[in-house]
Amino acid sequence: xxxxxxGRVAILGRPNVGKSTLLNAALEHPLAIVSxxxxxxxxxxxxxxxxxxxxxxxxxxxxxxxxxxxLGRVMNRTAREAARGADVIVFVTDVPTGRAxxxxxxxxxxxVALLSDVGPDTPVxxxxxxxxxxxxxxxxLPLLDALSxxxxxxxxxxxxxxxxxxxxxxxDEIAKLCPEGEPRYGADExxxxxxxFFAAEYVREQILRATKEEVPHAAAVEIERFAxxxxxxxxxxxxxxxxxxxxxxxxxxxAGAEKLKRIGTHARLRIEELMGRKVNLKLFVRxxxxxxxxxxxxxxxxxxxxxxxxxxxxxxxxxxx
Ligand code: GDP
Ligand code: MG
Numbered sequence: 091x092x093x094x095x096x097g098r099v100a101i102l103g104r105p106n107v108g109k110s111t112l113l114n115a116a117l118e119h120p121l122a123i124v125s126x127x128x129x130x131x132x133x134x135x136x137x138x139x140x141x142x143x144x145x146x147x148x149x150x151x152x153x154x155x156x157x158x159x160x161l162g163r164v165m166n167r168t169a170r171e172a173a174r175g176a177d178v179i180v181f182v183t184d185v186p187t188g189r190a191x192x193x194x195x196x197x198x199x200x201x202v203a204l205l206s207d208v209g210p211d212t213p214v215x216x217x218x219x220x221x222x223x224x225x226x227x228x229x230x231l232p233l234l235d236a237l238s239x240x241x242x243x244x245x246x247x248x249x250x251x252x253x254x255x256x257x258x259x260x261x262d263e264i265a266k267l268c269p270e271g272e273p274r275y276g277a278d279e280x281x282x283x284x285x286x287f288f289a290a291e292y293v294r295e296q297i298l299r300a301t302k303e304e305v306p307h308a309a310a311v312e313i314e315r316f317a318x319x320x321x322x323x324x325x326x327x328x329x330x331x332x333x334x335x336x337x338x339x340x341x342x343x344x345a346g347a348e349k350l351k352r353i354g355t356h357a358r359l360r361i362e363e364l365m366g367r368k369v370n371l372k373l374f375v376r377x378x379x380x381x382x383x384x385x386x387x388x389x390x391x392x393x394x395x396x397x398x399x400x401x402x403x404x405x406x407x408x409x410x411x
Contacts, residue, residue, distance in 0.1 A: 095144040097268030100172040102208070103182035104200045105129050105153030108219040111251040112182060113137050113150040116261060118254075121281060121288070121364075122150050123295035127306050129153065130298060132165055132393060134172045136282050138275045144265035145273040149176070154204055159382040164393050170207070178244075178267045179212050180260065181205065183237065184220040185230060197236040205240045213244040213267045217260055222250040285365055286316045286327075287392075292360040293329055293373065296353040297342065305341055308334040310381060310391045314374075324368040327361070332378040332391070339375045350375065 101109045105128035114120045117137045123130055135150040149172045152165035173179060183201050208214060216237060221230060234246055245263040249256030275282075290311040298306045315328035333339050343350045350373055358371040381387035388394065 091143050093140065093143060093145050093273040094270055095265065095268040096147070096271040096274055097144060097177040097264065098147050098149065098175055099178045099180055099264055099268075100149045100151060100169075100176035101180045101182060102151055102169060102173055102204065103153060104198065104204070105155050107153070107182045107184040108251045109153065109182050110135075110150050112180070112217065112219065112249070112257065112260070113148055115251050115254040115257045116146075116148055117280065119280065123291050123298070125295065125298040125306075127298050129155065129162070129165065129307065130295075132161070132168075133287075134168050138279050138281065139261065140277075141261040141265045144268045145275065146261065146264055146268060147274065148180075154200075160385060161382040161388060161393055164388060173208060173212075176212060177269055178264055179208055179214045180217055180264065181208070181214050181243075182217045182219055185218060185224050185233065187220070187223050197233070197240055201237065202240045205237075208241070210241075214241065215260065215263050215267070216243040216246045218246070218248045219251050221248045222253055222255075285361075286313045288364055289313055289316065289327055289357075289361050289371075290329060290392075292364075293331065293353065293357040293371075295360070296356045297331065299356070300349055300353050301341060305333065305338050308338050308382070309342070310378075310393075312391055324370040325361075325365060326370045326372075328372045328374070330374045330376050332376055332381055332387075334377070334379055334381065336377055339377055342375055 101113060103109050110122035110124045110131050113122050116139050121137055122135050129152065131150060131152045137148045139146045139148055151169035151172045154166055154169050157163045157166055183198060218230060224230060230248055244267055247256055247259050247263060249260060290313050293311045294309060297309045310332045312330045312332065313327060314330055315326060317326040331342065333342060354371050354373045358369050361369045378387060
């Protein structure tokens with residue numbers, strides 16, 4: 091179908107509600123990294139979806155939270171900037187589980203606060219995720235009622251992003267709200283970020299899987315070399331993992347470098363899948379104390395907050411590959 095609409099859509103919500111899982115389900119491709127650790131997503135990540143007559147530029151954002159580091163503040167700013175540039179907002183919340191599920195479903199106080207931040211003129215699609223976790227679907231309705239008191243929604247869609255159930259309806263509702271316009275991206279473009287960005291993300295994803303507690307939050311990945319031969323042969327990638335303390339470095343490397351090897355192998359497979367070619371990945375671990383609180387280090391690691399790109403940058407790809 092020809093594209094007659096083009097919209098910028100920001101996915102907003104608390105950490106861990108399933109925003110990145112929703113992006114991946116909409117793309118039908120595991121582009122964004124997903125993990126049970128809150129604050130997995132640090133950058134705004136664009137995924138381009140064509141749905142009916144609409145080109146939907148979906149911007150996944152870091153979960154808005156109470157920041158404890160400069161990195162946290164940058165992440166919140168990234169999410170707010172994405173919201174400001176959006177034609178439509180997809181606000182994701184999740185069903186209450188555990189102890190909270192027993193009591194009468196109430197809107198999460200964090201959701202109410204976030205929703206009050208969204209300007210009255212931007213249409214909001216409310217997505218209630220993880221409905222696969224509730225046995226009694228009747229419990230979802232009072233939650234929807236409670237949230238509807240916080241603001242009006244263009245649509246309310248219960249989904250399970252993990253099972254990709256309800257995602258088509260979310261896209262239907264977004265498409266209707268997209269303004270008329272010409273497509274901004276090429277027909278087969280998936281994202282606007284270079285592969286080297288995702289290479290760093292996929293290394294970080296494996297760190298999130300292989301370690302717990304402080305290490306995932308203290309780790310950042312920097313691509314030092316990204317050499318893509320014109321002809322056949324493997325892409326060579328050297329990446330440095332920065333952690334804040336020597337103890338974290340030891341945990342990450344593991345006995346006999348076992349853990350670091352495993353991280354490298356799994357990350358390499360993910361990068362190979364994205365690129366459709368062989369990759370040779372070398373990982374190094376370095377202690378960079380307090381990088382999360384140094385503006386200079388944050389900028390060097392690409393967490394400048396200004397990297398949100400709702401509009402297309404003409405001068406992208408400075409040729410430093
Ligand atoms: P984000 O921080 O909002 O981006 O959340 P993620 O997409 O990283 O997901 C956080 C966690 O929730 C991960 O462990 C996901 O696998 C899980 N999750 C996401 N969607 C669903 C869902 O529909 N059902 C269930 N049960 N878990 C989900
Ligand atoms: Mg995320």
